[in-house]
Amino acid sequence: MTTQLRSIPGSERVMPTGMPLTPAPGDEQIILSVHLRPIAVGTDIVGHAAKPREALRQEREVDHADDIRQVSEFATSNGLTLVQVDAARRLIRLGGSSAALAQAFGASLHRCDEGGCSYRVRTGSLHLPAPLVDRVLAVLGFDTRPAATPKIVPHRVGPVPKGFLPTEVAALYGLAGAKADETCIGIIELGGGYTDADNNAAFAAMGLPVPSIVAVPVDGGRNDPTDASGANGEVALDIQVAGGVAVGAKLAVYFAANTDQGFADAISQAVHDAVNKPSAISISWGSPESRWTGQAIAAMSAAIADAATLGVTVTAASGDALATDGVADGKAHVDYPASDPKVLGCGGTRIKASGGKRTGETVWKSNGGGTGGGVSALFTTPSYQHGIAIPKHATRKGGRGVPDVAGNADPDSGYRIVTGGQVGIIGGTSAVAPFWAAIAAVINASRSAPLGQPHAALYAAPHALHDVTKGDNKSGGIGYSAAAGWDPCTGLGTPTGTMLQSLLSVDATK
Incomplete structure (x- = not known):
């Protein structure tokens, strides 16, 4: 038969x-x-x-x-x-x-x-x-076409700014010298690599010892600084931001091929890594929801759900192509995996500072890009977003709103990053995902139980973040404007140091 x-x-x-x-x-x-x-x-x-x-x-x-x-x-x-x-x-x-x-x-x-x-x-x-x-x-694994893009934008318009070291951005957000000893941050990379020379130079510039960094191969992937894909800047940004904000944290960098198989397996391996045991995972790669197959999103979403079960915080960049996410169909789109309800979606801002103090902050929109954000076409509104004003989606009443939080991402206020022996100014929401993963690691260093998914606590206490109310992420008239409270540009807002730590360290025992 x-x-x-x-x-x-x-x-x-x-x-x-x-x-x-x-x-x-x-x-x-x-x-x-x-x-x-x-x-x-x-x-x-x-x-x-x-x-x-x-x-x-x-x-x-x-x-x-x-x-x-x-x-x-x-x-x-x-x-x-x-x-x-x-x-x-x-x-x-x-x-x-x-x-x-x-x-x-x-x-x-x-x-x-x-x-x-x-x-x-x-x-x-x-x-x-x-x-x-x-x-x-x-x-x-049958299809090996590129699945995602890194959410990184170099400075490319006008005079090159001085930029900020990652430690300087941490200080502007009230997180100077935050310790994260005995924690591990997992970093997902779909190409590129790092060198000891770059790490030595970058952390010396920040006045910090080089953290413990381990490259973890996934499905044959490897740390490859000779990679011609241009992903080395992404790898450098992730490592230097995460290590500069969460001082003392171990960094486990999971290298996989840029395919849906590589992406899903990298997330799964990081979540279940019983050797390095990351308590936070940073993802600076993604693609519009509409460009994934249903099975690929299902596999990644299941791995991210495992992270929730294990108490692992997952952060992801919301994208650098404004509200359309680079899709030329005249509609708004959001980036996956930032749109996953169990991921802390990270949007971008432009920060202004004087005398080591934050003096202003607006939605990032410059250098041919800007923060992604909007309403998911795949995921319904999660319980932690009930009661906030999420715009209607084009095909239904609502959905999961993206992002949840934000941080400095504008190349005009970008990060000074060492890549290939050279210092460059880099921005993009790629910087925000490792920044918030580092915050999670800092919080975990003072807790008896892992932070896990912080969404409910953050949405219940928006005063613990700095609300960004100026700017927009519109592209060709499509998109959203910042407003008081949560919005589809910068979410609930940006870090506020001790207020944020006080909120999320409620069971601190150390």
Whole structure:
């Protein structure tokens, strides 16, 4: 009897336009990531004590034993290799030739190796035997086209400003010399690398010792400062901001390929890393919600939900292309993963200072870009945003509002960052994600339990942030203006030092 096949929900890929495609060779070796469906996933945050990683691993080994068995049998029957099984991450990695894998999953594969592209492309939906479809959340790895962009903007208009060291921005926000000993910040990178020489120069300029920095490979990714993608500036910005704000924190940098598989697996590996144990994870990469497949977002969102379960704070840049997020369809869009309800979405401002004091702050909009923000088309309004004025979305009454918080991001008030032995002025909401992850690490250093998702506390006490009420993130008339209270430009606002620490360190024991 023929086994009935069903398509995996959210797996459909459309044929890319304007790309010269050729048939993919059948002998290319591929490793796929099969993400198992969680027992239950919600989009809202439920308050609970953080679960230890080992306890979660043991629980998942029992809960998903039959899922793993059935996927393993499917692999064996199709001549595929079982490369890795990680029950805690609900992850099974399968290897084989592209021909064998394409036949097993009903995939249509092509290559693009001209016009500046070099990657594999998948079109149509993926399929599995009917009994497996309800057990599998996503199958990633067939398609290797770039999935995300770094949210970094160098200064490029007018005279080059002096800029600020990360420690100077921390001081402007009342966080000078904040200690984060015995904590770890995870940093997700989809390209690029760092050098000891750059780190030595950067932290010497800040008058700080170089923090402990470890490069963690994900699916074959690595620290590669020779990478020609231009991502080295992103890596440098993330490391120097996180390490400059959270003094004494360890930095674990997870390097993966810039694909939906790499992105999802990097988040999952960072969340479940039982060696480095990051208590906060910074993500400065993303793409408009409309450019992701449903299965890719489902896989990443499930990993982020695991972070909530484990008490890990996840921060993400809201984007640098104003309210359209760079989509040329005449509509507003928000960036994922910043739009995930369990992520602390981070918008951007321009800060003004004199004599070491903050004298003003407005929405970032300059240098050909500006802060992203708006209303999610995918996620409904989470409970912590009930009662605030979220604009109506074009297709429904409301949704998750982005961002939650903000920080200095304008290249005109940018950060002095060392990359390739040179000092440059860099901005973008990429700076804000590691800044807020560093704040979480500082808070965690004084708590008996990890901070986890701080959304409910922040929305219940907006006075603990500095409200930014001037400016807008409009592009071609599409977008939003800052206003009193939460808005889709800078969220609740920017850090206020001791007030913020007092709010989030309620169970301090050290």
